[in-house]
Amino acid sequence: MEASMNRDAWEGLSAQEKEERLSGMVNHFPTGMKYEGLETFERFGQRIETGVFSYEEQRFVFVPGDRVTLGWDRWQNGMNEETSADLLETVSEYGVEDVDSFLMSQMSPVREVHIAPMLVECSSHSLGWIEVTEAEAMAQENAYFAEELEKFKLSDLNQYELHQEFRLVRQGEAVQIFWFNEDLTLEYLIKEEEKAGFGLLTEDEWEYLYGGGCRTLFPWGDSFDYTMKLKHFGSLEEVEGIVDEAAETDPSLLEKDDRPYDLVLPNFFGVQFAGDPYNYELTLDPSDNGTMILKGGDGGAMICGGMGPLVGFLPAAAVYYRDGNAGELEWEDMFDDMNYRRVIRLTDWVNIIRLITPISGAWAH
Template sequence: MLDQWDRFSFSECEAIARDLDSALPASFRFHKIEACSLGDQRHHIAVFEWAGLPDSYHKGFFALTPGGTATLGYDREQSFVPDQQQQASWENETQKTGMLPGALDAFLDQTMTPLRHVHIEPFLLETQATPLAAPPVYDETLGPRGGWRKSVTPLTAQKTLERISREGFRFPTSDEWEYACAAGSRSLFRWGNTTPPFSIPSLGRQKAAGWDLHLRENAFCLLIACYPYHWEFCAEPGVMRGGDGGSALHAGAGTFAAWLTLASAFHSRWEHEVCYGVYLRRALSLV
């Protein structure tokens, strides 16, 4: 459990991890104990390497996510109070354009999970989600300077789950995903309640100068909810986590509105069978 785990020394954490290593499938091996911190949370996390990913992907690493009883969700009795910049973005960019009509409180009430207390069993969670569709390919034949060619691959949660189940994995539950993303934090985002002014949550060169908190590992050593387009399947059908598929960002719904899709408690509903642009984060049960 997390409260017990946090009291262990590095050497004690490593001893537990090596014991677990002997019980895991042969494709796993203990990698290291890493001190991870973000916002107001700091934890020592055991990381395991998995040899199952294709060579074209990053190395596969899984974090031992300690369990415990946790408070999750958005507390509607103690509403989030935006700072001046966030409020101005909502009023001048979001409400005036009509992309997301209504007050900020109404949006948060609609998109954030309810306040609740849950019990989480320890489990392994992939530290970095992988794209389910093929990455774009640079094609020199596209115009005088070439260009990127990207295939749009339809995906279904059921077929994806069937495939990873044969490898011994599953999707994380929505509770597990939110617990892992927040890593113990009760702020709106895993790093706190602040967002950069006049900058959308993007990857690469477009990120705000000096601002990369959404691109850092969280206190559970996870790269998670980094980009609104990279949403992820959960065990519950139709529940998507880690973004909104880029809807708010693509529609120009407002700077702060786009950042809200990376909040730990944010969730999207997708009722159609086929989905696009999904990233996969594997989970492995330990009990």
């Protein structure tokens, strides 16, 4: 990978130089892709000014390439006392005595990789569920749908799901309807996205997008952040502060809980993740495009096992977590809770840039 394509070189360009290059690249992307302008993203001590694109109401960001070390086998700075005590107490209940060995067994191996520059979708899509209109849902002739939809409209529920059949989600006065995509296969998904001009992320790319090449356990460091608000737990500060059941209904506590879940906020690349251990994100093995590797979750196994926020959220929060049990699951068992995102690898990016702008400065290598 040429030096002019990497993250350091990109950060050295002026805003005008970035605008010129990004706006000129649109014609080389799938029809309908639009350049929206520059935005700056900053989080966990990393920052980038980059381009935002739109395609069929979905946002994409330009992510420069880099040479990075991925995977985890040792601490960078080490845990603080609170995290260390919490982790040891939690795993020791399950017979784990060596905390470091336990963590290393949960992570992808350490390796050095080249990450190509890419245009990556900011949000992921549900793989198993397709949004449909009410008319399209009625046409499925499901024996339960019409009755359950009417019940849902009259209820106070925010969401209702009939397992692997349909899902109803309240959006203000409207109801979103999702139908389970039972006939989908991985091979079909890859081929259809390739036809449209997109690829699916590899595990290497996912880990780079999530951690930016960090060498710590989490994107923000080696210690857990007990100020976060997490799915399934809420605000951890409030959980720690509740001393009796009566306090759970205290309105003052609920008022503080309006903020979004921390792990779903855009990161330093402008990319958002599910932040939910019950969900997986589909990635492909870099050495075998037809083999999938699941990231960002464990199907909720550790939360269901009663391991609490720290260990329960390792699959969603630890950068290099890899679910060792995923290989035992069948495709049909996983894609109910699986997401994916689209990517365009800009492996010929330098050649494209040379077509649209004069070569100078950092690009003349």
